[in-house]
Amino acid sequence: MQEYKKGDCLTVTIEDLDTDGQGIGKAEGYTLFVKDALVGDTVKVKIMKAKKNYAFARLEEVITPSSYRVAPKCEHHRRCGGCQLQCLSYEAQLRFKEKKVRNNLVRIGGFKEADIDGIMQPIIGMEEPFHYRNKAQYPIGKDKHTGKPVAGFYAQRTHDIIPNTDCALGVKENKEILERILSWMEVCKIPPYDEVNGEGLVRHVLIRKGFVSGELMVCLVINGGDLPAADRLIESLKEVSGMKSISISINREKTNVIMGTTIRTLWGSDTIEDTLGGIKFRISPLSFYQVNPVQTEKLYAKAVEFAGLTGKESVWDLYCGIGTISLFMAKNAGKVYGVEIIPEAIEDAKGNAERNGFTNTEFFVGKAEEVLPQFYERASREEDMLHPDVIVVDPPRKGCDVQCLDTMIKMRPERIVYVSCDSATLARDLKILCEGGYELKKAVCVDMFGMTGHVETVVLMSKAK
Ligand SMILES: C[S@@+](CC[C@H](N)C(=O)[O-])C[C@H]1O[C@@H](n2cnc3c(N)ncnc32)[C@H](O)[C@@H]1O
Structure with missing residues (x-):
């Protein structure tokens, strides 16, 4: 060679x-x-x-050129790290994602191609693969030539900002909001943050939109305790139709982490509201909330379908965030227990359950790999083991902890529904569940992130006969 x-x-x-x-x-x-x-x-x-x-x-x-090549929508797509697949036709993107998941199930999970053919449903793609994101986080910096403040995206693997206020994945309001903020910064001489020397004030702008409610949230991440000329900024942003919440997040650390932990509302409400599957959710600047609400409804509907609920079941929702999947399940189950590591998310989950009138949910703060074994041990000791019918997991990219998988196997629910954003760790974990006496019954990919290489997968595992 x-x-x-x-x-x-x-x-x-x-x-x-x-x-x-x-x-x-x-x-x-x-x-x-x-x-x-x-x-x-x-x-x-x-x-x-x-x-x-x-x-x-x-x-x-x-x-x-390949026959799958299409004209890109955004002139910055090659430099910006966000859209790896923008030149690939959307149809071919879906085929690529399905193939990636299948390959991981075979290569890492040890499943047979023929078995996967038998259980895999067709990928659920988007009707509109652009402008689907309800959340955008724009870094703010200084234009190298003019010295004026700019908002945009980091060039791939760097912290150089490519000025762009109109990302093709975001909502149309992003542009107007960013232009108002940049113009306020210029007029009021508010300095952008400089990552190299740690000086300057405005670091990032977070924008969120409730797709059903139309409500908008803007949060400026700043390297300081106060925002000078805040009144002028508020006057300007209030004019944007749908504006509901304007806040600052204080982040004085020299770090790549975007949001600071202290949030102060400057105007309007602390949260915005959005509706998924008829359930209302309150979203704060720090809440985890799926970024593509249209596909999220389809993803959760599949999770509910795979859970096979009749109204009586006891369900655990591990890695539950603000309780979105838990509440979708609670509509159709006897009782739902949610577990999540972030205390604020659990507070949101409890509030969301209460405001929507759910009385059959209970939420626990902690690591799934600790809360579940503790519950299992206590319940077995007291011999009042509440047998879970279904366990749902939706872990971060690294997948489930082995301790968590082992306890799930010991608890022997009829069904396990695994929602995954990383098919490699999904395949690794499914192998462990199969060794523990479960069978792969159904799988489907849901495309939540058009133009990128990412895909979600929902899988149903049942107790082997
Ligand atoms: C992919 S998100 C899913 C959230 C939620 N199911 C949803 O759809 O909005 C994963 C969640 O797991 C939480 N998490 C991460 N590690 C955890 C752990 N060891 N135990 C419990 N929750 C954890 C994260 O904070 C995050 O909210």
């Missing part, structure tokens, strides 16, 4: 995409990973980092 070195240029045909959506091509057995290249493209590339058997290369020119 020929070896290549940094700086070499060559022409390759892209045969596949890796899990991050980078093109994969082969030159005489030597593998090249090419960002922005698509399956079916013949491209000219330059090697940026060479290893013995593979290299990362930069796309220099598309010689023959």
